[in-house]
Every structure is written in structure tokens, then in C-alpha cells.
Amino acid sequence: MTPPGQCQLTAREKLRIVPAIVWGNPPPVPLRVLKGFGEWLRHDPLEPHWHLGPFAVDAQLQGRGIGSVMLGTFCACMDGFKALAYLETDKAENVRFYERLGFVTTSESLVLGTPNWFMQRQPAQLTSR
Numbered sequence: 001m002t003p004p005g006q007c008q009l010t011a012r013e014k015l016r017i018v019p020a021i022v023w024g025n026p027p028p029v030p031l032r033v034l035k036g037f038g039e040w041l042r043h044d045p046l047e048p049h050w051h052l053g054p055f056a057v058d059a060q061l062q063g064r065g066i067g068s069v070m071l072g073t074f075c076a077c078m079d080g081f082k083a084l085a086y087l088e089t090d091k092a093e094n095v096r097f098y099e100r101l102g103f104v105t106t107s108e109s110l111v112l113g114t115p116n117w118f119m120q121r122q123p124a125q126l127t128s129r
Contacts, residue, residue, distance in 0.1 A: 001074060004083070007051035008041065036112045040088065043107055043118040049084040067097070075101050078123050085121040090114045 009017075021030045044051075052074055057067045078085045087103065089095060095105060095117050103119040110116070 001077075002051040004048035004050060007049075007086075008044065009037075032112060039109055039111045039116075043088070043109065043116075045084065045086050045106075045120060047084060049086040049120070050078060050081070052085060052087040055087065068101075071098070071101050075121065075124075078121065082123045084123070086119070088116050088118050090116045092117075095119070 018030075021033050052071075055067075055071070057070075075085065085103070087098065089098065090111070092115070098119050098121075099105075101121070102124065103121040105117050106120050107118045108115065109118070
């Protein structure tokens with residue numbers, strides 16, 4: 001999870017990765033990578049948010065509730081911070097999983113030819129007793 005204001009690469013970080021993208025790749029590859037980053041950036045919320053991802057459970061351990069506990073803990077933290085949470089997924093089967101914990105799809109787009117879902121979750125209203 002990345003705190004507000006830190007989920008996008010700085011100009012210096014972008015410059016540092018350019019050689020890795022360009023070196024040894026044919027010209028279309030760096031352009032494709034830049035296009036993918038641009039598409040993700042276009043969907044990034046303007047308001048302060050915590051960015052979750054990448055998030056995964058090893059395939060051999062899936063179905064045991066590990067991901068639900070991890071995501072539930074993240075959501076409880078966001079509720080405590082009263083913070084917007086944001087993520088992207090490129091797996092249709094994950095959309096329902098995230099929806100169960102309050103995420104809603106705000107947009108969809110192809111990124112490097114792969115469908116992506118961009119999702120946000122508002123903090124739950126905490127009740128005091």
C-alpha cells in the first residue's frame with residue numbers, strides 16, 4: 001500500500017528507469033510501456049488516496065481466506081484513517097472479490113491490450129458507542 005501522493009513515479013524515478021526500458025528493446029517497446037503508464041496515470045484519482053497493489057496470494061494458497069484477511073485488514077486501516085482506497089486489477093474474477101469489501105469500479109480501460117478495472121473504496125462510516 002502506498003500513501004497519498006506517493007503512488008506516481010517522480011521525474012527522477014522516471015529518468016532512472018528509461019535506460020532499462022530502452023536498452024536492448026526495439027523502438028515500439030518503450031512507446032508501449034509509456035502508453036501503459038499513461039493509461040494508469042489517467043485513471044489515478046485526483047483526490048488524496050492510498051494505492052493498493054500489486055496484491056496477490058500464491059495460487060496454491062488461494063481459497064483459504066488469506067486474501068480476504070489481508071484486504072480486510074487494509075480496509076480497516078483505511079476506515080481508521082478515513083481515507084479513500086484505490087486499486088487496479090486486470091482480472092475480471094477479482095472485481096467481485098474487491099466489491100465484497102466495498103470497492104466500486106470507477107472506470108475500465110485496455111492497458112497494453114489487457115482489460116483493466118480501476119476501483120475505489122470510500123472509508124466506512126465508523127459509529128461511536
